[in-house]
Amino acid sequence: MLIAFPAVRIKLHxxxxxxxxxxxxxxxxxxxxxxxxxHFKSTSGExxxxxxxxxxxxxxxxxxxxxxxxxxxxxxxxxxNKTIKFGMMxxxx
Numbered sequence: 579m580l581i582a583f584p585a586v587r588i589k590l591h592x593x594x595x596x597x598x599x600x601x602x603x604x605x606x607x608x609x610x611x612x613x614x615x616x617h618f619k620s621t622s623g624e625x626x627x628x629x630x631x632x633x634x635x636x637x638x639x640x641x642x643x644x645x646x647x648x649x650x651x652x653x654x655x656x657x658x659n660k661t662i663k664f665g666m667m668x669x670x671x
Contacts (some may be wrong), residue, residue, distance in 0.1 A: 600645070608632045 601607055608631040616628030626635045655662045 599641075606634075608634055 590597075596637055601654055602610060607629075609629045612629040616633070618626040620626070622637070623639070624637050626633055
């Protein structure tokens with residue numbers, strides 16, 4: 579049995595905090611399709627999940643959120659493939 583998800587949902591726990599986080603191929607998963615029953619937890623706590631392109635292995639305690647929020651900078655705005663200059667008066671469009 580194959581199980582396909584657009585992303586894998588994992589519940590994360592910290593003292594006093596518990597929430598779900600979705601992971602996908604962009605996060606390093608081998609695929610978004612996993613084989614039902616193909617999971618294993620080692621004695622060290624490492625978890626393994628098998629899918630159509632191999633398997634994923636991780637220690638749950640190693641999953642950390644990236645708290646860096648990059649600045650957003652608008653460098654160009656176009657309307658009908660023509661650059662709109664910043665600070666243009668409305669009447670001059």
